[in-house]
Amino acid sequence: MKEQLIDVLLIEDDRDLALSIAEYLRFEGILCDHAFNGHTGFNLAEKNSYDVILLDLMLPRIDGITVCQRLRSDGNDTPILMLTAKDTLDDKAVGFEAGTDDYLVKPFAMKELVMRVKALAKRKSGQVKKLCIGELVLDLDTRMVTRGGKEIKLTPISLLLLEILMRKSPSVVSKREIEETLWPEDTPDSDNLKVQIYQLRQKIDKPFATKLIETVSGHGFRIIGSK
Structure with a gap:
């Protein structure tokens, strides 16, 4: 039986990193839309249906925490995986309180990213408001x-x-x-x-x-x- 395709939204302003992630995901058979700022990413997440959202914290226009909070407040139950260089427990607590489902600290192995995406894609988020x-x-x-x-x-x-x-x-x-x-x-x-x-x-x-x-x-x- 053929595996169902996974659709991912990547919201990341580092263009080199974003292109690398998108290319690796596609190599793994994962479809990937991309936004370079929080405003565009939020609009794409509201307009389209995705299996997982990969969300950077430090974004122009609207930061990742605010994007996450707004999606959850609007009832969006797509699992969110935050990508960030911030690795303290306090930073992670802020992310989870905002409604993220998982947290991956930069730099990370692409293989680990794919494993987490595949795991999150099997369920809806429990963080929805x-x-x-x-x-x-x-x-x-x-x-x-x-x-x-x-x-x-x-x-x-x-x-x-x-x-x-x-x-x-x-x-x-x-x-x-x-x-x-x-x-x-x-x-x-x-x-x-x-x-x-x-x-x-x-x-x-x-x-x-x-x-x-x-x-x-x-x-x-x-x-x-x-x-």
Whole structure:
């Protein structure tokens, strides 16, 4: 089976280093877009879909920390690997607090960069501040849910169910995985999950023309954006 291509966005103002990284990534079969400043990089990250973002800290126009913070605030869950010469624990703490997923100190071996890119590309970032599916937004800090700008009040268990579905979107989440998350210490009644899905649909889907929550027969449930 052919390996799926990885799309990377590299935001790095050192042109020689950037060209070397991009060339090595392409040699490894990894597609690479490139931006030389934070402003262009941020716009590319917002406009396009990438598997991993390689982000330098010291950038013109908008620095790497600010780029990272803005992406996370906007709900961008693309894994971010920061590339920097700053190697103190305090520097790393600032990066992780901003929302980076990994940290690589310059100078680094290209082989190690590729290994980290491939590892990060297998998952979404856990550092995102918002989950967004179309006009549906779950703010993970305030736990507020809105759709089309209208606030939706949910019970704690409905909120957790929605978070599970949104984090895994557009993948199908099995009934077993949902039940183990909602009721980790109990064996739920057979109809409990059906009731929770129904109640969530009443809040998330019923007042709107487009339905987001789908039942995938024999597999589980998923939440997807407008088709």
